[in-house]
Amino acid sequence: MVNTILTIAMAIILLSIAISMIRFLIGKTSVDRVIAFDIMTVSSIALIAVLAKMTGRIIYLDIALVYGLLSFLAVIIIAKYLEKSL
């Protein structure tokens, strides 16, 4: 029962990543694309955490943590680059 609900949750998160991908593709400005990328990353953190429960491997949570850290740094650096203060 729990696994069924978690599978549905994973499907919904994957769907939300796919919808964010639309914004990533049509974009218009670079900032739009970075926002879409950021939302995809944060959704992926939730996805990885649910996956860790379903496979029973706690090590996946470390991956989620490092992934979040790297994407945060990436967003900060891209913002600095766009402001031309890098």
Next chain:
Amino acid sequence: MPAFSKDDLMKNISITFLILMIVWILLNNTLQIDILIPGIIIALLSSLLFCRKCEVFSDIKLTPKAFAYTLVYLIIFFIDLYKSNIDVSRRVLSPSLPINPGIVEVKTRLKSKFGRMVLANSITLTPGTLTVEVKDDSFFIHWIDVEDDEIENASKKIVEKFEKYLEVIYG
């Protein structure tokens, strides 16, 4: 830069050490002594080496009253987080997109840097407001539904509910 007393340095180093230790314990999820010892050594070394000049934590007051207010602040903050999400979800899902955005200016009474940072982050996470720029004591906020663009009224609506707690915690 204000004068940097020895007490402040000790406080900064000990707060950094505490944060690093809590992160280490949460990451390892255990209290065994052979895992704690490397953590203590690394946390002590990095807080001594890298916290010579950090002054961000000097504003924190370590009194019981500040702790109590921190708890109340967290509760209020979480309630606001839920309210903001229900509000934003309603706007996203309704077919006509009822948004009315604009950038307004608000003033804050907080003096310390750390308090202003916490205030700006809280504003960003609550009902339809997003901090765009901070200059001295004025915040420029993108508001998804502008009710009032006068400085005093906007400040009352956005900042005041957090400010009275943060004032006690950080001064």
Next chain:
Amino acid sequence: MEIFGAIITLIGSLVLLIASIGLVRMPDVYNRLQVGTKATTLGTILSLAGLIVIVPAWAGKLVLLVFFIMMTNPVSSHVMARAAYYIKIPFSSKTKVDKLKLSKKVLKTKIESK
């Protein structure tokens, strides 16, 4: 109890779905950022909170993740908003006021720092 946690996770994933729909529907960068910060923060926090209820033994790392997201998400959306403002990405036609443009204080310091 486990089913309760799973339902919380499901609600969190629905909030994430709303965030991505908002990302596509909103008319300009700043409104997209609004949806991006608020909805994804709550969505991820709810998903992780549901997992804490299901597997209490993992609470340490999950709490660390929750705090990490709560600290970093507002900061990253703030820097993106700032960058979008200073490279002059236009507002949508619905925008009413822009006090930042009127404020001399910001313009002056921006020119001095160049």
